Amino acid sequence: MPYERTREIEQRFQKAIELLGRKRLNAGQLALELGISRPTAQRIVTELRNRGYKIRSVRDESGWGYEIVDDQKSSQPRS
Secondary structure, eight states: OTTHHHHHHHHHHHHHHHHHHHSOBOHHHHHHHHTSOHHHHHHHHHHHHHTTOOEEEEEETTEEEEEESSSSOOSSOOO
């Protein structure tokens, strides 16, 4: 079905939002959790930022990771 792939991608975005809302993950960890490649995980983070999610990169003793600043989308997604 033509919409099946789109639905799968949107579900992946939602799962990424859920995961990043619960804990800080680096691209490799996010990729492992979602069953995708690291570059795809990075593209998901970029797309979520483009959609208005506030995701920041944070460095700690284990390296860099992503976290959602606020689990709500910013007031208006960018056009």
